[in-house]
Amino acid sequence: MSITKYRTLKDVPKEEFLVAGTPLCAGCGALLVIRLFHKALGGNVVWVNAAGCVTLMATFPYTPLRSSWFYTAMPSAPAGAQGIRDALDILIKKGKLDPAENLKVVVITGDGAASDIGLQSASGAIHRGLDFFYLCVDNEAYGNTGFQASSLSPIGSGTATTKPTHLYPAGNVLPKKDLFEIWRSHRPPYVATISPSHVVDMLRKVEKALSFKGPKLFLALCPCPTGWGIEPSESVQLARLAVETGIWPLKEAVYGEVTHTHIPSKRRPVEDYLKVQRRFAHLFKPIKNEAVIAEIQKQVDEYWSKVER
């Protein structure tokens, strides 16, 4: 492990870049992640956003950010980052812009934008080696439009378009895409998963990423009280459960080489995570859907059996 300035929660920087006063829901995991992530990034940032819940952070004439923000469109925030990065580069190169005015360019999108409509744009930017950060705040559905299924919605989850019915007792029958692996297959300098429950892990990863030029990609599990059916006060706890059950592995890949940054010593059963969320309630009531729960557990076990080997 390289030298880090983050050892305990006491090391979380005090400086705030995201201040209070946004219309996002109480307990929004995405908001918490952005706030912490920004602390590790530091100042001189421009966020490039695609349509999603966090788009509503800045609505005219207010912005809760001390940094810059550019809402582009749902499918193409990474392309927006390309334009900003390239423009800053050429203006600095030509001597038209003071290098002190340079900015870190950070794409911020939801999981739907990242894995579905904006996947092409992300792939293009990563392929070109664009020097940027990508923070995907993954609430596992299209939150802003009312929590419809995205390709990052997990199997067994109920969403507005995968409601459990007698024909589809499991709710969502499609598996969650492995966006970490999709990103990693481009061999960018840095890819990581993060969680708002593991703050030091998150800050260290951002710290590490700052040393690389090129794409630096973060996939953050962001509990969503509104869509998941949990209390606002439970967001961090749910994120922690996702890590402790092994559902959300914390890892990083440097130029494609994967390291797990936190291996739960004893994984809790996935049931502990599922049963406390309304979106999985149909797996427990009126009758327990043992098959689906067992399938989810099996997938997690298989994943870790490869890691632990």
Add this chain to the structure above:
Amino acid sequence: MSEKSDKNGEGDHMVLKMLTGSQAVAWAARLARAEYIPAYPITPQTEIIEILSEWVRKGEMEAIFVQMESEHSLLTAAGTAAATGARVFTATSSQGLLYGFEMLYSIAGWRAPLVLVNVARALAAPITLEPDHNDVLAARDSGFLQFHAESVQEALDFVLLAYRVAEDNRVLLPAIVNIDGFHLSFTRERVDLPEQSTVDEFLPEYKPVNPIRASEPVAKGIPVLIPPLYSFFKYQMHMASRNALNVFREAAKDFEKMFFRSYATVEEYMLDDADTVIVMSNSFAAVGKQAVNAMREEGRKVGLLRIRLFRPFPTDDIVKSLRGKKCVVVVDQNISIGKGGITCPEIAEALYHLEDRPKVILPVIAGLGGKSISLEEFRHAVRVAERLASLKAGPDGPLLLFREDEAMLVDSLLKIASGG
């Protein structure tokens, strides 16, 4: 293959070259010192981006050329780069323009001035490569300024003028320069290639308004969830576009002083004593002018009005040119399915309240998918209009021009397709 011109004794200011439309707009981007060129290939635009990428790779242009993964991304990058302060050039066509359609409105709303050359090509389906103007006119309401070129020289000059108008603080809107695929993009014509120093004088450095900088954080493109705010910003764009009319006229004056070519928003061809006026735009207007010449020889008082600036719509100039005429024949090289041509209603609206408005405004559809327009078709359209005028009648729908030889050709192809 170039020679110094001694026209007007101003030999230093220009070089004569034989250039295609594609080469000409690439030269214009270079002379404008475009510094950011996001691109994505589509026939018939490819020659433009191939030339520019080569110049950048050879270090002949100090610019970043980046090949994007789609036109949607291309336009996004173009817009954010312009908002950050780079002078941006790009080009696309047809399906590409439509693929990026969402971003046309966004870029205009960001008030990000940049120049996009659209190489006109008719839209699928059925798919084809030949031009008409349904692609560029689909962008009509987006907020982009629109310059429509007839010749290779105009294509080059309009790119320079477009930057000058788009970047003006009274305007701050992106611009499309339309050149017809094949007919202009791949046709060589003799072109006055301006000198770099004169272009630099005509086109000062782009000074972005509220760009993204570390020292002054900004929030761009953000939602306005209060309806009056939305209306306010849209009205602002509209007024900025209307400002572009006079900004264009000013720029055209300077342009004439420096380059000895004068451009009004419209071109009048044999209009003074004309009773019937054909209204057209883009490269097929050259064929229209030939038809006017032929009909003049036959003793018909026909003229042609060509629209150069389509957005903002030069209502006043069109009124000046068309008031008091007997018949107006609007040749739309596009079709709004279920209605007719896109330009004709705009012309009609401009003329409606005049006492001396033309008796007949005949909507004509021609040249779709690059279909040629023959002298006979022009003659027919003029005859129909004049006949309606003498009957004091109006048209009962757009006149769809199609020749007998073409009908026979289509018939024979339909037979083959049905296996007969």
